[in-house]
Amino acid sequence: MPATLDLLNHPVIASRYFFPRRSALPNPAFVDCGDATLACHHQSPHPGARTLVHFHGNGEVVSDYVPDLASLYMGLGVNVFMAEYRGYGASTGQPALGAMLGDARRVAEHLKVPASDLVIYGRSVGSIFALELASQLPGVAGLIIESGIAEPLDRLLIRLRPEELGVDLDTLQAAADAHLDHRRKIAATTCPVLILHTRHDGLVDLSHAEQLAEWAGDRAELVVFERGDHNSILYANLDAIMATLRRFLGRLGP
DSSP: OOOHHHHHTOHHHHHHHOOOOBOOOSSOEEEEOSSOEEEEEEEOOSTTOOEEEEEOOTTOOGGGTTTHHHHHHHTTTOEEEEEOOTTSBTOOSOOOHHHHHHHHHHHHHHHTSOGGGEEEEEETTHHHHHHHHHHHOTTOSEEEEESOOSOHHHHHHHHOOGGGGTSOHHHHHHHHHHHOOHHHHHHTOOSOEEEEEETTOSSSOHHHHHHHHHHHGGGEEEEEESSOOTTTHHHHTHHHHHHHHHHHHHHTOO
C-alpha cells in the first residue's frame, strides 16, 4: 500500500487536479525545494513590516499578479512574497500535491523571518498550501483565505476515482485525513482568520467558506460578496476587498 504522502504525489492527481502554465518572471526570488526550484516574487519596500505570503489559484501564475496586484498589496503597508508552485510559471519540476505541501514550508524558511511577521494568504487551490503553512507555523500573525476549499478530498473525487490511483476509497481517505485535514489545520492556528468568498462561486461553493469559518470559530471573519464568481471575485470587488484587507491587517497590530 502506498505511503499516504506518496499517494498524493500520484501522477493521476497531478494531471487531473493541477493546470500549470509557463510564464516568464522578471528578477525571480528562487526557492530551493531539492528536486524543484520555485521562481517566486519578493518585494520588501517596508522595512520592519510584515510580509504577505500569497499562494495563487489553479491555472494562475505569479506573473499574473506582478506588478499590479503586488503593488496594491504593498500599498496596504506590507511586504509581499508571491509563492509559485513547481511546474508553474518559471519554476522547475512538475506538480505533485504531496511535494507541494512540503514546498510551502520551504517558502517560509527562505524568508528567514519570525512567524509573527507573516500573514498567509491562499486563493482557491492556494488555500491548501496556505493552511498547510499556517498550521506548521501557529505563530503567524494572520491567515486570509479567498475562494478557499474546506474539503480537498471532495475536490479530488470530482476529477478522479480511487481505483485510478491503485487504491480504494478508504486508503485515499486515510491520505486526506493525514495531510489534507483543513479542520485540524485551521484549529492548529491561533491567529485571526479572514475568509473572502462570493455568493455566486460556481466552482467552490459558498458552503466551503462557511465551513472554514465555523472551524475557525470566533477568530474568523467571513465576508461574502454579491458580485463576481470564482475567477472574477477580486476584480469585481477590488475596492471592497482592498478595504477589507486594510482593515484586517490593521487589526493585527504592530
